[in-house]
Amino acid sequence: MLRIFHGTNYDFIRPWRIAVGVTIAFIVAGFVMLGVHEARYGSALNQSIEFTGGTLMQLEFTQPPNVGDIRATVDAAGFPNSEIQQFGSPREFTVRAGGHAEGANAAVETTANQIQAALTQKFGAGTFKVVRTEIVGPRVGEELTRNAIIAILLSLVITMIYLAFRFEWRFGVAAVIATVHDLLSTLAFLAIMRLEVSLTVIAALLTVIGYSLNDTIIIFDRVREDLKKNRTDSLYTVLNKSINETLPRSVLTHVTVAAATLSLLLFAGEVIRPFSWIMLFGIVTGTFSSIYIAGPVLLWIERRWPRAKGDRNLASRAAAKDAVRPETRTPVGAR
Amino acid sequence: MSNLKYRLGLIVALILLSGYALYPRDVKTRQRRADGTFYDTTTRRVPLRKGLDLSGGMHLALDVDESKGTVANKSEAIDRALKVVRTRIEGLGVSETVIQKAGNDRILVDIPGIDDRERAIKIAQDQAFLQFQITDKTKGLEKALPRLDAIAKERGYDVASAGPKVATPASPGLSGLLTGADSSDSAKARTAATAKKNDTTKAKADSATIPGLTGGAISKKILAGQMPGQFLYDIADQDMLKRFFADSAVQAALPPGKVVRFGSDSTAIQNKVYRFLYLLDARPIITGEYLTDAKPNTSPLEGTVVEFQLNNEGGRRFQRETGKHVGDYMAIVLDDIVMGMPPVINSAIGTRGQITMGQGRDLQNAQDLSLVLKAGALPVPLKVAEVRNIGPSLGRDSINNAFKAGTIAIVLIVAIMLVFYRFSGFLAVAGLALYVLYTLATLAGFDAVLTLPGLAGFVLSIGIAVDANVLIFERIREELDRGKTVRTAIDEGFFHARSAIIDSNVTTILTAAVLYQYGSGPVRGFAVTLIAGIVASMITSMFVVRTFYLLWLNRSRGAQTLSI
Numbered sequence: 065m066l067r068i069f070h071g072t073n074y075d076f077i078r079p080w081r082i083a084v085g086v087t088i089a090f091i092v093a094g095f096v097m098l099g100v101h102e103a104r105y106g107s108a109l110n111q112s113i114e115f116t117g118g119t120l121m122q123l124e125f126t127q128p129p130n131v132g133d134i135r136a137t138v139d140a141a142g143f144p145n146s147e148i149q150q151f152g153s154p155r156e157f158t159v160r161a162g163g164h165a166e167g168a169n170a171a172v173e174t175t176a177n178q179i180q181a182a183l184t185q186k187f188g189a190g191t192f193k194v195v196r197t198e199i200v201g202p203r204v205g206e207e208l209t210r211n212a213i214i215a216i217l218l219s220l221v222i223t224m225i226y227l228a229f230r231f232e233w234r235f236g237v238a239a240v241i242a243t244v245h246d247l248l249s250t251l252a253f254l255a256i257m258r259l260e261v262s263l264t265v266i267a268a269l270l271t272v273i274g275y276s277l278n279d280t281i282i283i284f285d286r287v288r289e290d291l292k293k294n295r296t297d298s299l300y301t302v303l304n305k306s307i308n309e310t311l312p313r314s315v316l317t318h319v320t321v322a323a324a325t326l327s328l329l330l331f332a333g334e335v336i337r338p339f340s341w342i343m344l345f346g347i348v349t350g351t352f353s354s355i356y357i358a359g360p361v362l363l364w365i366e367r368r369w370p371r372a373k374g375d376r377n378l379a380s381r382a383a384a385k386d387a388v389r390p391e392t393r394t395p396v397g398a399r
Numbered sequence: 400m401s402n403l404k405y406r407l408g409l410i411v412a413l414i415l416l417s418g419y420a421l422y423p424r425d426v427k428t429r430q431r432r433a434d435g436t437f438y439d440t441t442t443r444r445v446p447l448r449k450g451l452d453l454s455g456g457m458h459l460a461l462d463v464d465e466s467k468g469t470v471a472n473k474s475e476a477i478d479r480a481l482k483v484v485r486t487r488i489e490g491l492g493v494s495e496t497v498i499q500k501a502g503n504d505r506i507l508v509d510i511p512g513i514d515d516r517e518r519a520i521k522i523a524q525d526q527a528f529l530q531f532q533i534t535d536k537t538k539g540l541e542k543a544l545p546r547l548d549a550i551a552k553e554r555g556y557d558v559a560s561a562g563p564k565v566a567t568p569a570s571p572g573l574s575g576l577l578t579g580a581d582s583s584d585s586a587k588a589r590t591a592a593t594a595k596k597n598d599t600t601k602a603k604a605d606s607a608t609i610p611g612l613t614g615g616a617i618s619k620k621i622l623a624g625q626m627p628g629q630f631l632y633d634i635a636d637q638d639m640l641k642r643f644f645a646d647s648a649v650q651a652a653l654p655p656g657k658v659v660r661f662g663s664d665s666t667a668i669q670n671k672v673y674r675f676l677y678l679l680d681a682r683p684i685i686t687g688e689y690l691t692d693a694k695p696n697t698s699p700l701e702g703t704v705v706e707f708q709l710n711n712e713g714g715r716r717f718q719r720e721t722g723k724h725v726g727d728y729m730a731i732v733l734d735d736i737v738m739g740m741p742p743v744i745n746s747a748i749g750t751r752g753q754i755t756m757g758q759g760r761d762l763q764n765a766q767d768l769s770l771v772l773k774a775g776a777l778p779v780p781l782k783v784a785e786v787r788n789i790g791p792s793l794g795r796d797s798i799n800n801a802f803k804a805g806t807i808a809i810v811l812i813v814a815i816m817l818v819f820y821r822f823s824g825f826l827a828v829a830g831l832a833l834y835v836l837y838t839l840a841t842l843a844g845f846d847a848v849l850t851l852p853g854l855a856g857f858v859l860s861i862g863i864a865v866d867a868n869v870l871i872f873e874r875i876r877e878e879l880d881r882g883k884t885v886r887t888a889i890d891e892g893f894f895h896a897r898s899a900i901i902d903s904n905v906t907t908i909l910t911a912a913v914l915y916q917y918g919s920g921p922v923r924g925f926a927v928t929l930i931a932g933i934v935a936s937m938i939t940s941m942f943v944v945r946t947f948y949l950l951w952l953n954r955s956r957g958a959q960t961l962s963i
Contacts, residue, residue, distance in 0.1 A: 195790035215917035274907035285899040317866040323811040324862030333800035
């Protein structure tokens, strides 16, 4: 039987201060980057056309063109603030023009038509084709932004309700705080990498939430079980024990999911790449938060609001006696 | 043993059901020939629908356009507009179009495989409000011109270039064009093509500026045409005149009950291009609501035309009205544009007529026009809020890439499972194969749309799907470590892993459901794939793989060791 990380007895919770410090530093760095981007590009997040509104065209040239020529042509066509980016191969570019002419009769599709006409004049007909056009009116962008925010908040609330129902509220709150951490750190990752935030990325973000919760739940499920079995152990001990017991599963699952994500990142093409990046980071942060955020928070809550004596299903006695392993230190929430 | 039989029976039933759901079937699609006619063709294919980002095509979001006045009941108006848009788009003959209402004031249109952005927008958005209006006989515009000139001066409209005194086309003998020679019931309202020919031949013969008017900015720019209520203007003045006549003060200065409309045709006189402008009776003698059929046609004489037919009520009305207006000119006005040259009415006209397309319009234009006419006018003007157009090549690339990534992911995962869990890993891989089958079948069964994020989600879910197996296997290992027999360890392993599997998957399903509710297009595809994948993964890991174990235990009769 090939076993990895079997019968381990690491004290995962002990270095929680360092872990929390690292993650806070990362999140702060991310938010600093948001400020830097705001100053540099005028937008904190690199929001996709879906959210900002505007026109995006993906062009495929027969020969690698000069980027400067494209830029000059688009500028001359009357869209001086457009972004021109290489997209995958050197023959493919995206042109992104923000905003719309707000005139009464200006149709949203005018910009795309004008850019295409200008490029055809410059490079000649047949030298390139427009393989993708996305034109989003300003109202749609506002709606999508609102929907994305609602979706994220709603999924947090719903999972919290479910967890409160299935587990006990202490576990639910700890799991949700771990999830909020994942959201923040993924946001920081988005900022540092300046990935484009599209609807697909939001979908990846919600999947990361689900995945991270999944991980937390599996550990908590074991805690729930072990608390019933070992009524004398402290929560600290039980938590560590549970993490160690679920370690082989965690490692193997993360490896398979990472294998799937890596092949997406490497082979599934440019369009889906930001999605793959978020998923890959999500695996890391989800694993991390299940151990170093959910665990310490659970201990902290337990300390602030200890279970009453004789609490029927969980480690009430242990909790009441020495909630957070007072023999060495007070690991969480020490004041 | 009987328990095992039921389990196996259920698995086989699920496989058969999946096979049925995925079995390639005949799909009828309408295709368009190069000449524009439709034909039905049947293709055999797996019934999995590809989203626009994979098949290529166009997604349109249309909002109510309120720039020309507010709409009282938007939701109701959108419902009616939806029917019209649906009829038009389905008339394009593209298979698997999706036309739906979103929220209270938006129509979403998905047209797979179409690449011509502007054309699709035009078909969906054209209001197609058809009216027949009599041209003004009272010299209303001529009389109003002094007032118009005054307004132009007051408001500072361009007065720089004085209109040149040029020859205007003469009346091209219209009596011969619009005949009552057909039975009055089917007389055709023939229009412009012949008239245009006459324009060029007789252009220089006649010269007529509007008599008695000089000096004013507007009167200099407008020349009398060949029929009452028709005028010409230099094409260079088009923008200015359009702005001018859109001005509310100008509209108030026009004679009551009359409207100014621009024409679709132009004419060249002495190397200058002129276009037409009309003063019409505001009250239409008939509108497009009585129209029952419209089809494109070409005639050598008139070029591309759209022939239309009115219903009986419309026919009666048309006959009565045209009977009153014998000798008058009738403008065919589509979306406030006068199409072709207004023909003269020689006698009462019945249920059939035709619209001559402007110059330089090909058959496709006529086809599209008949399409929108047949579908009826839009009850409210619509404006484009969102367009996504994806070329077929990009879609193909995406499928190929996703397929490559998926294959590599599967190979890696299978290798990992076999290396770590050997025989049990093999059972899990067999379960995984069924998982893929079930997921695809669920997607086909619910007629879900496969999108690129959906495919990515599918690849990802394969990775996540083994999680349940891993949980169970690790648990079985632990139970074996505690010295339990193989059979008990397997039972306990499945039992203890169950709550974790269910809890973790339910939260993911809840998240995906939220995503489905608030997402659109590709993201919805992702949510659906994720949900289908999770359900299938729970079935395969907890039921199918369990059954495999039971089967194996049965065969090996109390095995002492388990390869896990």
